[in-house]
Amino acid sequence: MKSVKGYTWGRKNLIRLAKTAQTKAGAHAFTDRRDKKGNFRALWNIKINAFVRAHGLSYSQFISKLKKNNISLDRKVLADLAVNNKKVLSNIITQLK
Helix, strand or coil: CHHHCCCCHHHHCCHHHHHHHHHHHHHHHHHHHHHHHHHHHHHHHHHHHHHHHCCCCCHHHHHHHHHHCCCCCCHHHHHHHHHHCHHHHHHHHHHHC
16 A cells, blocks of 8 residues: 555555556556657657758758768767757768768
C-alpha cells in the first residue's frame, strides 16, 4: 500500500484496486523508459533541422553530407552544438558545402 500512496479514488486504499493500479503503473513505466529514447532523438532532430534550415540545407541533406564526408557526430552532439556552440556547427556546415 506504500507504493500506491497518493493515487486517487479507491486505488490508494482498496487492496484489489491498488494491486492492479501498481501493476499498470509499472508496465507504463517500463514502456515509457524505452519511449524516452525515441522522444529525445526526435527532439535532437528538430533542433538540428531548425539550425540547418537557417543555413540553407534541409535535415536530410545535412545528414547525408555528413555521412558522405565521413564526419561521425551523433545527433545528440549535433543538437548540443546547434544550441550551445553555433559557430562550430556553422563551420561544419560551411565545410560540407
